[in-house]
Amino acid sequence: MSPELIAVIAVIVVAMVFDYTNGFHDAANAIATSVSTRALTPRVALAMAAVGNFVGAHFGAGVAKTVGDGLVHLPTGVESLGVLFAAVIGAITWNLITWYFGLPSSSSHALFGGLVGATLFAAGGSVQWGNIVEKVLIPMVLSPLVGAALGFVVMIALLWLFRKGQPGKLNRGFRWAQTASAAAMSVGHGMQDAAKTMGIVVLALYTGGFADDKTHIPEWVFWTSAAMLAAGTYAGGWRIIRTLGRKIIDLRPPEGFAAEAVASSVLYFNALVLHAPISTTHTITSAIMGVGATKRLSAVRWNVAGNIVIAWVTTFPAAALIACLTYFVVAPLFG
Incomplete structure (x- = not known):
């Protein structure tokens, strides 16, 4: 095999590992509220989320194109594939760290941070800062605020x-309604998070010289990325599920339904209309906080929420630093 093909395969393999960790890290996004309110049993919820992720991935082409073509510029060649390899390793490492501590950080921002960190010191590489600000940093701030505000408003309306x-x-009626809202949430998660892995794979194919267009997504990339995300979701990320479902507020079925309905709507709008790769973690967590605040502000365990916000803020730079260090280690292998 040629060096380019070996390097592309290496990037695709680590991208699929990231996709799997994304699944079990972010399983809580789709099912934590439904499990905590006993609307669904854990395994039924995970199976439904896995199917939803698989389906949603096939509607995420817009987000995938933003990731593959809009955030960094890399010249073609083996050296640039080393950049992508390091970027994904940075994201995987941060996913595992935050999963260990049960913190619902953003896998998306870990991946974006990894891309930026590895690209900064790559020969011929450049970060498209305008798109980073527009497509990543601004949504990173706005999506939690929108999620919290809409969660509060929708819950007030339901009350x-x-x-x-x-x-x-x-409660019985809203448990049934949560089946639909959890399914919608899992499809939205697939639209967003599987699409980000697809963007990395397509960028690797283009950089390695095996694709002429980094905005075209081959069908096998859809299926592979969707299957790995679904498998990771079914494996479950119980540490984070406990944090989202029980530690922020004590959820009842009406609150769970409101949070999921709001979060999935925000995900759909960004994926299908704006093609913006936002964080599903930030969106659902902030929606839960907004819903909980309708009881009383003290109903939200702000110490837990504060730890989550710290993880949000540190994700991008931490993953960038890990990816940067990884790049200097692996760069000789991609020379």
């Missing part, structure tokens, strides 16, 4: 609409 209902009947 008013069902103010005369019997709590027992309402």
Whole structure:
């Protein structure tokens, strides 16, 4: 095999490992609220989330093109494939660190941070800072704010609409409704997160000289990325599921439904309309906080929320630093 082909295969392999860790790291995004309210059993919820991720991946082409063509510029050649390899290793490492501590950080921002960190010192590489600000940093700030605000508003509306209902009947009804909202959330997660891996694979194919267009996604890339994300999701990330489902607020079925409905709507709008690669983790976590604040501000465990926000803020630079260090280690192998 040629050096280019070996390097491309190496990048695709680590990209699929990242996709798998993304699945078990972010399984909580789709199912934590449904499991904590007992709307779904854990394994049923995970299976449904895996299927939803698989389906959603096939609607994420816009996000994949943004990742593959809009964030960094790399010249073709083996050296640039070393940059992609280091970027993905940085993202995987940060995913595993935050998973170990049960922190719902963003796999997306870990990947973007890895790309930036590895590209900064690569010969001929350049970061498209305008797109980073527009497509990554601004959504990183806005999506949690929008998620929290909409979560608060939607929950207030539900409380008013069902103010005369019997709590027992309402809880049973919202448990059924959560089946639909959790499914919608898992499809939205597939649109966003599988698409980011697809973008890396297509960029690797183009950089290695095996594709003429870095915006065209071969069908096998859809299926492979979707399958790995689904497999990782089914494996489950129980540490983070416990954090999202139980430690931020005590969720009931109406709150769980409101948070999932809001978060999935934000994901769909960004994936299908703006083609912006936003964080599913930030969106669902902030929606849970917004919903919880309708009880009273003290209902949200702000010490837990504070730790999560710290993980959000540090994800991009931490993954960038890990990827940068990794690049200097692996660069001789891709020379």
